[in-house]
Amino acid sequence: xxxxxxxxxxxxxxxxxxxxxxxxxxxxxxxxxxxxxxxxxxxxxxxxxxxxxxxxxxxxxxxxxxxxxxxxxxxxxxxxxxxxxxxxxxxxxxxxxxxxxxxxxxxxxxxxxxxxxx
Numbered sequence: 001x002x003x004x005x006x007x008x009x010x011x012x013x014x015x016x017x018x019x020x021x022x023x024x025x026x027x028x029x030x031x032x033x034x035x036x037x038x039x040x041x042x043x044x045x046x047x048x049x050x051x052x053x054x055x056x057x058x059x060x061x062x063x064x065x066x067x068x069x070x071x072x073x074x075x076x077x078x079x080x081x082x083x084x085x086x087x088x089x090x091x092x093x094x095x096x097x098x099x100x101x102x103x104x105x106x107x108x109x110x111x112x113x114x115x116x117x118x
Contacts (some may be wrong), residue, residue: 009072015115018062026069038065063118070112081108 012030016022022044027038045061046072048054087093087101 012075013057013069013073015070015073016066018066020062023062023065023069023083024075030069030072034068041065043116063113063116067112067116070116071108077108077112081105084108106109 013026015025021030023033024038024042027105041061041064046055048057081104084101084104088098088105091099093101
């Protein structure tokens with residue numbers, strides 16, 4: 001993981017390197033219940049890479065989990081994303097509210113991807 005100061009208002013963990021080991025360690029710290037999914041998807045990505053001869057599956061795996069960590073390591077960011085997703089999927093929400101929620105989702109994802117170096 002890269003060295004970054006962590007304080008009460010800061011991230012739960014530093015942003016890790018874009019490697020399976022570093023990402024797994026970060027997931028273990030911030031969302032341990034997601035380790036089973038992480039390990040399953042890692043195995044699937046490895047199998048697909050071997051079967052197809054393409055590293056694209058592994059790269060996709062790393063991008064997905066780096067984005068996940070970049071979001072979840074900031075509890076307020078993760079909560080904002082969950083709320084925006086809830087509103088975006090709410091059939092009773094008016095169009096304007098849904099569009100604002102969709103823009104917030106895009107903003108959070110873009111911010112997380114930049115933070116992860118993607």
